[in-house]
Amino acid sequence: MTRATRNTSISAAALAATAAAIVATLALALAAQAAPKPAAGPAAAAPRIDDAAVPFEEEIFGWIEEITAKGIRRAGHPANLWVEDYLVDHFRRLGLQEITKQPVQVTAWHEGETGLTVSVGGRSHDFNAYPVAYVRKPLRAEAPLVKYREGLEPAAMAGKIVVFDYLLADESALSLMASALAVNDPKGDLHQTKHAIGILGGRGRVGRSAAVVNRILEAGPAGVVVVMKNYHDSPYIFGSPVVRFTGPTSGSDIPTALVAPSVGARLDALIARGDAQGTLVASARTEEVTTHNVSGILPGASPEIIQIVSHTDGNFSGAFQDAAGMSLVLAQAKYWSQIPREKRPFTLLFLLTSAHIQGSVGEQVILAEGAMHTESGTVTNRKAGAAVARDKGRLARTMLDIHLESPAREYAIGADGRLVDVGRGEPMRVFTSMAPALSGAVSAAVKAEDVDRSIVLPADVLGGHPRSAAGHFHGAGIPVVSFIGVPVYYFDGADGTDKVHRENLVPMTRATIRIIESMRGQTKASLLEGSDDIPRGGYEATSDAFKRGENTSARAQAHVQFVLSFDRNGNREIDPDEEPALLEAVRKRLAR
Numbered sequence: 001m002t003r004a005t006r007n008t009s010i011s012a013a014a015l016a017a018t019a020a021a022i023v024a025t026l027a028l029a030l031a032a033q034a035a036p037k038p039a040a041g042p043a044a045a046a047p048r049i050d051d052a053a054v055p056f057e058e059e060i061f062g063w064i065e066e067i068t069a070k071g072i073r074r075a076g077h078p079a080n081l082w083v084e085d086y087l088v089d090h091f092r093r094l095g096l097q098e099i100t101k102q103p104v105q106v107t108a109w110h111e112g113e114t115g116l117t118v119s120v121g122g123r124s125h126d127f128n129a130y131p132v133a134y135v136r137k138p139l140r141a142e143a144p145l146v147k148y149r150e151g152l153e154p155a156a157m158a159g160k161i162v163v164f165d166y167l168l169a170d171e172s173a174l175s176l177m178a179s180a181l182a183v184n185d186p187k188g189d190l191h192q193t194k195h196a197i198g199i200l201g202g203r204g205r206v207g208r209s210a211a212v213v214n215r216i217l218e219a220g221p222a223g224v225v226v227v228m229k230n231y232h233d234s235p236y237i238f239g240s241p242v243v244r245f246t247g248p249t250s251g252s253d254i255p256t257a258l259v260a261p262s263v264g265a266r267l268d269a270l271i272a273r274g275d276a277q278g279t280l281v282a283s284a285r286t287e288e289v290t291t292h293n294v295s296g297i298l299p300g301a302s303p304e305i306i307q308i309v310s311h312t313d314g315n316f317s318g319a320f321q322d323a324a325g326m327s328l329v330l331a332q333a334k335y336w337s338q339i340p341r342e343k344r345p346f347t348l349l350f351l352l353t354s355a356h357i358q359g360s361v362g363e364q365v366i367l368a369e370g371a372m373h374t375e376s377g378t379v380t381n382r383k384a385g386a387a388v389a390r391d392k393g394r395l396a397r398t399m400l401d402i403h404l405e406s407p408a409r410e411y412a413i414g415a416d417g418r419l420v421d422v423g424r425g426e427p428m429r430v431f432t433s434m435a436p437a438l439s440g441a442v443s444a445a446v447k448a449e450d451v452d453r454s455i456v457l458p459a460d461v462l463g464g465h466p467r468s469a470a471g472h473f474h475g476a477g478i479p480v481v482s483f484i485g486v487p488v489y490y491f492d493g494a495d496g497t498d499k500v501h502r503e504n505l506v507p508m509t510r511a512t513i514r515i516i517e518s519m520r521g522q523t524k525a526s527l528l529e530g531s532d533d534i535p536r537g538g539y540e541a542t543s544d545a546f547k548r549g550e551n552t553s554a555r556a557q558a559h560v561q562f563v564l565s566f567d568r569n570g571n572r573e574i575d576p577d578e579e580p581a582l583l584e585a586v587r588k589r590l591a592r
């Protein structure tokens with residue numbers, strides 16, 4: 001994009017002056033939040049790590065390979081149930097106590113036959129397609145194809161198969177760095193990472209695409225073909241309930257399928273020839289399945305609990321998301337099982353939750369929020385009262401939640417639409433609650449253990465909760481640390497073991513040990529006392545406000561305003577021309 005495309009009705013000088021004033025104001029606001037202080041008191045002693053007890057990379061990666069090899073691990077699928085017992089076996093062998101499988105009812109979703117046939121001028125063309133998650137049964141449409149364009153009247157879409165170009169949002173590491181407490185950027189290339197992510201909902205540009213899909217569905221089309229316009233050449237995004245189009249039930253009987261960008265280009269050419277007739281088949285089935293949250297405990301010197309958490313489900317076979325997360329939790333269990341009880345600073349709970357991708361169903365069962373409303377319907381916590389009381393008692397003693405997710409390699413989308421290995425790790429976001437003793441320890445740990453390309457962020461800076469599986473625990477008033485990478489293939493079928501950033505497995509393991517050791521002398525009360533990021537209205541209130549586009553904390557507001565001060569075109573994204581100025585501002589702030 002060049003300066004010539006800008007709105008020229010305001011002078012460049014006026015814009016620059018306004019931007020400078022905004023940046024100066026926000027720099028002050030950000031500076032006030034930005035300096036994590038070193039931990040005080042007993043926690044200031046250098047944390048000790050027993051090097052001999054840290055699992056090797058080969059062992060952790062071996063668990064990831066074993067889990068991924070079992071196939072699709074969506075909640076309730078056979079591989080998802082298998083991994084629960086795999087985890088229990090490991091926990092038993094490591095000598096964990098109170099090993100528990102806690103029931104979680106889920107609606108399992110299985111894709112079925114899906115595809116598009118287009119006939120023009122007596123010839124037919126077959127295309128691969130993938131159903132979106134609100135397809136729950138075999139659906140079929142035969143109708144003329146029409147390409148959606150802005151201003152197309154609902155009457156022109158009714159009864160047709162509407163083809164729509166969907167634009168995913170770009171996420172840039174640089175915009176995250178703008179609010180970072182610390183970064184570990186050994187090669188100085190963190191700011192270069194910028195790519196679309198495969199999430200079919202949300203705000204900004206992708207929210208606008210989702211809104212258009214909803215308008216198309218309301219027009220009463222025979223079917224909808226969603227072209228993943230700026231994605232790699234794949235239709236395999238699991239359009240999970242948490243990333244759904246905002247009005248999913250309105251489309252439940254309308255066959256809707258995703259197609260790759262190359263298919264979109266061929267459809268454009270066929271539609272342009274006129275009189276294109278389509279047959280769209282989109283099918284899936286669902287079944288009610290009892291899955292489980294799996295947990296085990298290692299008691300320590302203090303009854304206060306640090307829980308170390310990931311989730312059992314994946315979008316497809318899920319290597320980086322999240323066989324890797326589970327394996328990182330296993331690595332913690334293995335390490336701490338070799339440390340004598342009196343030397344473990346806290347009681348450690350190792351927890352793998354179910355159906356995180358379906359709307360954090362497993363997490364909500366633990367938090368005993370009663371009836372939960374998810375895409376799959378209403379899920380009730382069916383546990384006996386005593387079990388709920390046990391969870392509540394345990395949560396009251398939980399001083400810290402550490403979530404381990406998604407160490408991914410960075411891939412880009414090549415000119416031919418294929419995924420290209422960039423040859424480095426995807427930025428690792430590390431959200432932390434804003435208790436100084438904690439955020440300081442987290443920043444120190446990612447640097448000391450060289451967690452590759454990591455960005456330490458206030459837990460509430462991206463809209464109230466960490467954008468990770470830790471969100472619900474954060475909403476429940478528990479201090480959190482949450483590691484998560486968000487690559488281009490985030491919800492995609494391409495997630496295999498080649499996508500895992502294996503060089504980061506041991507650094508993440510060691511950083512987690514270091515953070516836990518750094519908490520010696522701290523209590524839940526001491527962490528909460530110094531922390532100002534715990535949401536007041538609970539998880540739902542904060543996340544609903546976020547979905548309405550309200551940024552729910554002062555830090556989140558400052559972040560958005562600061563980043564948008566580098567947006568001159570009103571796209572709610574940093575203008576490429578402004579990136580050098582933002583990078584300079586970010587580097588200055590981080591150097592202080």
Ligand SMILES: [Zn+2]
Pocket residue numbers: 311321322325405406469
């Ligand atoms: Zn995950």
